[in-house]
Amino acid sequence: MMLRRLLVIVLSVGFFVANAQNSHDPKMDAFIRELMSKMTLEEKLGQLNLPSVGFDVTGPIVSQGVEEKIKKGLVGGVFNTFTPNAVKKLQELAVNNSRLKIPLLFGYDVIHGHKTIFPINLGLAASWDMALVENVAKASAAEAAADGLNWVYSPMVDIARDPRWGRVSEGSGEDPYLGAEIAKAMVNGLQQGDLSKPTTVLATVKHFALYGAGEAGRDYNTVDMSRIRMFNEYFLPYKAAVDAGVGSVMTSFNEIEGVPASGNKWLLTDLLRKQWGYKGMIVSDYTSINEMMAHGMGDAKAVTELSLNAGMDMDMVGELFIGYGAELVKSGKVSIETIDAACRRILEAKYKLGLFKDPYLYVSEERAKAEIFSADKLALSKDAAVKSMVLLKNDQQILPLQTSQKVAFIGPLVNDQRNLIGSWSAAGDWKQAVSIQAALDAGNYKYTYAKGANLVEDPALLKRLNDHDGRIESDPLTSEKLIAQAVKVAKKADVVVAVLGEAFGMSGEAASRSDIGLPEHQQKLLKALKATGKPIVLVLMNGRPLTLSWEDQNMSAILETWFGGTKAGDAIVDVLYGKANPSGKLSMTFPRSVGQIPIYYNHKNTGRPMDENQKYTSKYLDIPNTPLYAFGHGLSYTQFTYGTPELSATSIQPNQKITLTVPVTNSGNYDGEEVVQLYIQDVVGSVTRPVQELKAFKKVKIAKGQTVQVSFDITVEDLKFYNADLTFDYEAGKFRAMVGTASDKVQTLTFDAVK
The missing domain is CATH 2.60.40.10 (Immunoglobulins)
Structure with missing residues (x-):
């Protein structure tokens, strides 16, 4: 009898929990039910369509004829359009010209800031400061919302253990627990528990799932792993974002168990919706549904059918749903219930954002002027840059520098602005970025300067970067003459600060590298500076862990600053001169050599753990198994x-x-x-x-x-x-x-x- 009562109690609790999870706002339910009763099949499919219009294109397809489609009710949202003026024009087309006057979503990549740029996400993760992360997300949301946006494609929470992959810059590193904490903080900052506030935006957790585990560290590449590994090592940050109430989920480009994520029913329906209880909308990544054809999943109609039946709600840029959806429903290959469910989830997001009450909630020139580059956001940008820096090495306390010292600043990144805001800075204005040189001059520091080297010398790489807004200018002087000038300046100094690293385009999407060391000509400069006998502080700007074995052995100090954002220069100078004490810790392991990759701290033992005294144990012949800098490593000016x-x-x-x-x-x-x-x-x-x-x-x-x-x-x-x-x-x-x-x-x- 007691056991039966207990069973009844358990079942009752389960019933109420399930109903609580499935419950909706009755007013919202009634409103959407009435609206959908008026919609044609084509209009429902239109809500599933997300074309690209605007200033920034991140893929091979530019949407055509969007304005006419908006008027016909064949667009649910627009990707890449922002500013109050541009958003208002498109929203007016929907609200004033379409039959049912359904407002549009406006989505954009707000990854580490909108206009005011904060450190790249890998750097922000190195702060291990969840209050800071949430505040950065909150500030980013306020600025984006003031600029006409109501939907952002952030946070990116993919676990990454291969620093060759360019998109490690966009995520939080290799650890599921730290990644989950950051995912929660970012969702909370972006959405603040109330999407109807005009300072909040709909967050999107991406890329679901396993995108960071691509083979060979190559972007968009194949992923293959066991489910036990998925659940124990990769899924936690996505689940944390779902539990935090994230409003949308974006699918990844890769396959999972042989089926691309955008058509994977086990992933999107069985796991995400049924097991995790997710009720929000799912959006594809840029043309990822179309790309299932290249994966070998069939023609355009076949991949449309696969994706809709898998549980996809919105087609980003590909326009396959409006192209084939009606035919698939009429032939019985996709049910009308499937289309209705997807349409409902998109309309619910619009309702929660308050767009049905006020389609122009996010359109205000006054708010844009007040929010964008506001003093509090610039101060937060500097604070975040300071807290993201990791002091990798500091022999004999060479740092902090003293104002009494003669300091030579050498390197192509000393007076650079363009690269400071890093990759995935989208709407960020690099001209607003404060360079190290500008910060030194503003603080009346005494220093000498030499360029020492070009940032990039390889002609093919230089062209590739400049074709995508790299803005890298090559010095007319030869490499040898630049080095000679730098050596001359260094010899007259007490301390040399060499500011080197990557161009921003050398990390990020479609920016994988097989060699993740400093470029050869930069290493040549460092070796020439080392020969002067002067102590050298290496200041790094980069979007990934680098292989720095020689640098670790030969530099007096190494300060990892990542790409620090709009106020990076001010933050770096404050740290170098001791006005701020570095406190960052690595969220991703730095290998000694690319031959160690993948390398991560939470690995498993083999049956033959490393033993230097035994031949047949798991080790390399030429280097130790250990990383150069371990996960969690980071020094301070104090002990x-x-x-x-x-x-x-x-x-x-x-x-x-x-x-x-x-x-x-x-x-x-x-x-x-x-x-x-x-x-x-x-x-x-x-x-x-x-x-x-x-x-x-x-x-x-x-x-x-x-x-x-x-x-x-x-x-x-x-x-x-x-x-x-x-x-x-x-x-x-x-x-x-x-x-x-x-x-x-x-x-x-x-x-x-x-x-």
Whole structure:
């Protein structure tokens, strides 16, 4: 009897939870039901159509005849149009000329800022500062919404373990837990829990799914992995965004288990909608439905059928749904219920954005003037740039620089503006970016300067970059003369600051690289500077981890600044001269060599772990297995000393927790921030488990001389994983808790989990 009552209670709870998840705003339901009752099949399919109109094209197809289609009700949203004036004109076409006057969505890539640009996402992730991430997203939303947009294609949460892939710059790195925390923070910042606010926008989690695992690090390439790996290592950030209420999901270009994501019913319907309970809209990436033809999935009609039946709602730029949808419905290959469900989800997004009440909610010249490049956003851009920087090396505390020193700034990026805002800066205005040289001059710093090298010398690469707005100008002087000038300047200095790295177009979409070291001519410059005997600070600007083995051995200090955004120059100068103390930590491993790739901290052991004293163990003959800079690595101008950690208990069971506490002392000469990291290892599992997994972190401010007690609560939820049956649970046994300043610098305690 007791068991039966318990079963009834459980089923009842399940019923109410399910109904809560499926419930809708009754007013919205009634409004959309009435609207859809008036719509023709062609008008419903029109809502599923997302053409491109405007200033920026990111693919091979430019939509044609869009204005006439808008008037006929054959467009649901527009991609690439912004500014209040341009948006108003297109919205008027829909509201004043179409039969049912349904307003349009306006979508755009707002990846790390709209007009005011913040550090690239890989850099922002290196802040490990979730409040900062949310504030950046909130500011980006406010600026985008003021510029006519109501839908943004962000956050990008793809787990990436191959730095050859150009789009690592756009994501949060290699770790699922950190990626999930950032995904939640970005969705919360963009949507703020209320899409009807005119300062919020519909967020889009992308690219669903597994896009960052392309073979050979080549963009758009094949992905193939087991489901157990998907669930344990790649899905968590997407799921976190869904749980945070993200309004839309964008599919990826790659295939999953042999079926491209944009036509994969298991992915879009079985997993995303049924298992995860997602109720929002799904949009394809740019022509990804059309591209299923090249994947070998059939002709245009066949891939349209595949995509609609898989659960796709909106076709970005491809215009296949309006081309073949009606024919497929009339032939019975796609049901009208499928079309109705997709149409409803798009109309619901418009309703939640308040567009049916006010189609011009996001059209205001006054708001645009007040929000774009506002003082608070520029201040946030600088703060974010400071907190994203990672001090990779600092021998003999060569940094921070002293104003009394004679400092030579050398390199093609010292006075550069164009590259500071990085790839995927979309509407960003590089002319507003503050260069290092401009910041030095504004601060009345005394320095000398030499260019030293061109940013890019390879003619084929230079042409490719400049064909896509690279704006890279080659110096008329030869490489040898540029180096000679730099050496002359360096010899008269106390310290040399070499500012080198990538052009912005060398990372990002369609920008994979097989060699991820500094370009050869830049290395040649560094070697010439090294020969002067002067201490050298290498300041890097780049969109991915680089191979820096020689640089690590020969530079006095290395500061990773990524592409820092609109206020990058001010932030870099403040950090170099000690007005700000770097606190960033790597969210992606830096390899010693491309031969180590893929390399990531949360790998698994082999049956023959590395042993230098044994021949037949898993290792390289020419380099160590270890990375150059590990996940979580990042130095400070001060020193943080970790005391002995303690556990409140040596075993844990359901509904209990154990607390790990570690004292952290600022034993250096500067106030600073430290990211204390907690990793856990499941020592014995029914399936093999990683050597360590990030489970928590805390960023704490510690004044010089101060000691703080940092505590983490560990529950059985932190021990769960997907087993061979894809059941999410923990297993009894021995666990290791590791706490420290980086994944490779931890202290370890053990505890047992019981059931």
